[in-house]
Amino acid sequence: MTPPIIRTKAELRAQVDGWRRAGEVVGVVPTMGALHDGHLSLVAAAKAACDRVIVTIFVNPKQFNNPSDLDNYPRTEEDDARKLARFEVDALYVPGVDQIYPEVFATTVSVAGLTDVLCGAHRPGHFDGVATVVTKLFTQTRADKAFFGEKDFQQLQVVRRMSADLDLDVEVVGCPTIREMDGLAMSSRNLLLSDRSRVKAPALHQALEDMAEGLRGGASASALAQEARARILSAGFTEVEYLDLRANDDLSLLEQPDRPARLLVAAWLAGVRLIDNIAV
DSSP states (O other), rough: OOEEOOOOOHHHHHHHHHHHTTOEEEEEEESSSSSOHHHHHHHHHHHHHHHHEEEOOOOOOGGOSSHHHHSSSSHHHHHHHHEEEGTTSSSOOOOOOHHSSTTEEEEOOOTTTTSSTTTTHHHTTTHHHHHHHHHHHHHHOSEEEEEGGGGGGGHHHHHHHHHHTTTTOEEEEEEEHHHHHHHHBHHHHEESHHHHHHHTTTHHHHHHHHHHHHHHHHHHHHHHHHHHHHHHTTTTTSEEEEEEHHHHHHHOOSOOSSSSSSEEEEEEEEEEEEEEEEEE
C-alpha cells in the first residue's frame, strides 16, 4: 500500500503530535525524490530503528546555484510512492514551496568551515540551502532520528554540525553508500546519463579505489590525485572539480590517512555532475 501523502505542515504536525503523545520514536528520511535503492536503504534503516517513518520529497530551490540544474532535476512522485509501498512508510511529506519558504521567508542557516571546501567551493550557497531546508524539515517533522547517505559525505557532516550547534535534538544517522554492480554510486542524477555515458561513469569509483591502494602503499595523496585525474578525464569525463583526501571530522586536506579520512571526488560527465567518496 502506498504511503499517505501529506502536503501541508499543519496536517503533518497533527499526525506527528499523535505519534509523539503515544511515546513513539519518529524517523525521517529527507530526499529530493527520484528514489533509488540508495534512498530505499535509508528507509529500511529508519524502519528498523523507529516506530514511525516519514519520507520527505522536496526539490529544494535554495541548494541549486544553476537554474538549469534545478529545472532538469528528475521529478517522479508517483513512481516514488510506489517504491515506498513495500516499506509501509507512515507518511510521505511532499510540501509545496510555500510550506517551506513562505512569501516573507528571510532566514538562512549557514555552517562555517565545513562548507568552504569540496562541493561548497564549487557551488556557492549550496550548503546554506541544504542547512536551511534540513532545519525546516527537522522542525516540521519533529523527528527523533534522521537518516542520510554517506554518498553525500560533506552534506552528512554539515547536517551533523548544524543539528548539534542548534540543539535540534535529532540524531543524524549516516548510512553506507549503495552501489550499482559496476561500482557506480547510486544517485538520482544517474537517470540523466545516456547509455553511452553510463558505461563510462564507473571510472570515477575505480579511480578512488586505485588511489586508496596507492595510499596503502605509502604514496602521497597529491601525487596519486594527479594520476587519477588524468585517468578520469581519459575515460570520457570533461572536468574533475576536486579529488581530495580529507579528514572525516573537519574535512581538512590530508596527504596521508593518519586519522579517519575519506577520498572524495566530483566530476562532470556529459553535462551531469557526479560525486563519490570512499573511506580510507
